[in-house]
Amino acid sequence: MPHETRTTCPYCGVGCGVIAKVDEHGIVSVKGDPDHPANLGRLCSKGSALADTLSMDGRALFPEIRGERADWNDALDLVAQKFSEAIAEHGPDSVAFYVSGQCLTEDYYVANKLMKGFIGSANIDTNSRLCMASSVAGHRRAFGSDTVPGTYEDLELADLIILVGSNLAWCHPVLNQRIQAAKQSRPGMKIVTIDPRRSVSADLADMHLMIRSDGDVALFNGLLAHLASSSAFDHDYVAAHTTGFPDALEVAKSRTILDISQETGLTVVELRAFYRLFETTGKVVTCYSQGVNQSSIGTDKVNAILNCHLATGRIGKPGMGPFSLTGQPNAMGGREVGGLANMLAAHMNIESEADRERVQRFWNAPTIAQKPGLKAVDMFEAVADGRIKALWIMATNPVVSMPDADRVREAIRNCPFVVVSDIQKNTDTAALAHVLLPATGWGEKDGTVTNSERRISRQRGFLDLPGETRPDWWHMAEVAKRMGFAGFDYAGPAEIFAEHAALSAFENGGSRDFDIGARANMGADEFDAMMPFQWPQPRGMAASTTRFFAKGGFYTPDRRARFIAVKSGRDDRTGSDAPFILNTGRIRDQWHTMTRTGKAARLSSHLAEPFVEINPADALELGISKAGLVQLENGFGSVVLRALLTERQPRGSVFVPMHWTDEYAADARIGALLAPRTDPVSGQPALKHAGVRVRPAEMTAFGFAVVAFRPGRFDAPYWGMAKAEGGWRVEFGFDAMPDDMEAWCRDSFGLSDRMEHLAYADSTTGQQRHGFFEDDRLVLAFYAAPEPVAVSRDWAVKQLSTSLATARARFAILAGRPGAGQMDPGATVCSCFSVGVNQIVAAVADGCRTVEAIGNALSAGTNCGSCRVEIKGIIDGCRRQAAE
Incomplete structure (x- = not known):
């Protein structure tokens, strides 16, 4: 039956309300919730494309032990056994959990309770350590x-x-x-x-x-x-x-x-x-x-x-x-339940004996962690040097996201026992698991998240659980019971949330900021119907919008705020061997390591491959050409990326997004270049200031392909793939052009010899173009040249979904651009409505002189609005060109 569900977006810390609709055919659509106070109906490009990320492509659907399917009992028994053996032989600090701001509060709560109150170690940290x-x-x-x-x-x-x-x-x-x-x-x-x-x-x-x-x-x-x-x-x-x-x-x-x-x-x-x-x-x-x-x-x-x-x-x-401004959807919720190694649940202090005793008594726990645990960078150092014998990684991909990522990968690879709970089975980290536990994803998960303004919202499931997937909290509760611990017999997330709320109020009386005691007696029906609310909400207090500290009332012993004397002084990480500052960050349409967003074609249409922003003057000095390939390297590692020349980047520095993984590119894990240098107080790594060398990557040939299925990894020094409408698109760089490109294509893409093959080669320019067809459908188009390939990429992608019944239509693929009378939309500017730069330029020529006019004509910029600046830049560029 068709139904609508009010839930919450799983991306950034804004915490937008989403209405998910499932129609009579099971097709999901999403829109912003106009009644949610965080977004009032607005969504960004990622939120708008949530329905596109729900495919089963690559999903972990069954437990696995050493890559082989297993049943839940065997998998959970093994996890409990290995963790128990490590604790018995080496003590509680020999095991660790590394969790995630992608976890719901209920997941976080159970993980923190198990580790700090029953195992008795504070070795639970989170990828929120990397952001907040x-x-x-x-x-x-x-x-x-x-x-x-x-x-x-x-x-x-x-x-x-x-x-x-x-x-x-x-x-x-x-x-x-x-x-x-x-x-x-x-x-x-x-x-x-x-x-x-x-x-x-x-x-x-x-x-x-x-x-x-x-x-x-x-x-x-x-x-x-x-x-x-x-x-x-x-x-x-x-x-x-x-x-x-x-x-x-x-x-x-x-x-x-x-x-x-x-x-x-x-x-x-x-x-x-x-x-x-x-x-x-x-x-x-x-x-x-x-x-x-x-x-x-x-x-x-x-x-x-x-x-x-x-x-x-x-x-x-x-x-x-x-x-x-919080980076992840539930980094705040994780902080509330003590998901960081140096915190206790309910904003209590692990350094406080009174707080430790209070939490232990509330949980009726056999023990309680006596000191802060290992923070993220230190935790993986302990994995590397053998102090950690058993590691459980949940809903995150540290092989990509951690600094000194190559060392982190080897540390996990060599750890005696590694458990990974994830929705995807092919992440860079999941590939190293001894036990893989299939988790529920957005659309299936049920619980709460807290956004940047302290607002707690429900994330509700509206899809059936696929395969044998189970929630993260269930994974941990079942292992806890198998380890012999009481207090983990939860019927569902409502019980966990009610316990969490009760702990927040336990012996509080206004002494702690976090108090949602008004929700402590909540039953399953009330939890199901719960509307977004902002904390604090002590017992007897109605939900309301709150601010702190206008009249003092801080949570220090004397209730006064502390001015902190902080000394300035820059610690430059560059030098003669690494003269450029490396800055890292996000791009508009991707999220973290692309586990979800990588499945949505429209989210890869704007920026489809790993790149480095570099100032044009620096590029000229270094001999780096527009759209050329660039190698960044230092003493920790190296990456190869596409050059994006822009004056937005100051001279002497470069910017690289942090999203690309070994699933999507040959060599673009930017964490491999980042030193494990941390803030001495917070333990947060310095991910935005590293020294690197920058030079052209020596390539003698380039390629671009569109293919109807997801390919595997390639034997090429550079490649970057992205989901596209009807298939995938791939960029290549080669040390040398393959001698037999047809054979290389068939072997690299796994094509049948029975597929029809059409080809064009120009010995003067060195260009080659190959098309492979099955009946009237394009399976693979491959374009190669001695320089970055000049092909209408968006047009080529659309040919994957076009019937090519005539020989003329199939030969047109080799041209690499639309024929007369057909418009090439150009590079995508607006991902929400798939509007390209050439369409915007044409609209300007037809009289659209403002961003609003472009929106009225093409819808571009009228949804999330993130492309409005780019649209204005195109309009201004057209005006300057006309004036010349």
């Missing part, structure tokens, strides 16, 4: 708790929004839409971006500060010194609700404006303009994300920002406050 740990540490140093003070509504109420290390337009697009709508209604609102790279978000800002990598502490220390002698300094707030201001100010004043200019790379004029804008604008929200957190001084950066808001009392009030 410095924010957690900064909050705890300043506030005494990991508390996000504000709400999304503050972004619409602010008169000044500062985006620090955040490409909001691509990484949190729905929040960007909310801000842009607010700015349109109130043009006086100002936006400042602070980022070493001119991202798309900078194009939407009134001021962009192209700061040097890790110059943030100097910038905000300078701001604090400026504010201290200005009318914006809130003497009453500082006196009544804080401590430590004199020490923080003394350190901040130790640098002159010229010192700050040198450390940040910003001019004195830029600095003074920014400081004056912050000073004179009352309602200020400072949003910060991975550019702040993913640093060896990330915690100090966070506290430098918090210091400025505390000094002005701009915290916890409408339109004011520091705002940590």
